[in-house]
Amino acid sequence: MSGPSKLELIHAYRHLYRGLLKAVQYSKPARYMARDQLRKSFRNDDPTTFNQDKVDKTMEFLRGAAQERGLEHRILRNLLLSKWTPRVGNASTATHVRNTARLNYDMTLAMLNESMGLCLR
Template sequence: MATPQDLVQAYRKLLRAGLRAVQFAQPSRTTLTRQLRAGFRDPRGTFDLQRVRHTVWFLNAAAQQRGLEHRILKNLCRVHWERENEASRTPWRVRVRRMEMEEQGKGRKGKDEDVIKGTQYEHYERTVAMLNDTMGLCLR
């Protein structure tokens, strides 16, 4: 069981290493802090000191040179930022039309139901999970 001091130290180490890795640049900085906060606030989350240590090493390697680690981190931040801002880029007319269509079609299901909706990031999430498992990381 991790003590509160261990959690605070892990959070600070991850935050410092992550900010150095993204070179304090926006929007990666805010994306990184949001993901880190969400990970530490998740009640279902687990704390593994070895995974935290490996992740700090990964982030330090991303900060030192623009190699594979840097590109992985850059793409992770970009995807999370795009996912957060996806709704804001949709024109309001399209959003209103979608809401009206959902209200009209609440009672019926069938041909109009979109099977792909909600699965667009499934492959991406599995790839990140496999990367975490093979390297012993805790990236989100």
């Protein structure tokens, strides 16, 4: 079975990007972080792992985040905030704490994606 066509990937990227912009209400730091994360995931992921159902569910999630400041909006805001938070300190303890926190964050996000059928990063 072959992967999706290039046109399907382009449409998915554009729909997700447009949905992200609406969800963050075009705010300056958030839109750039969302764009960078989306670019990174589309460039680094294997095209054969593309799942249109997950893209559709993620679009539904983004529409919910754009419509009102409910749970979806807060989840998206916290995802982007965690990407933006500057790194401080060079001590090995701070690095260990940061790595442990990132591991727990990644595992929580993976469980959220799995339970809801999303493709958030």
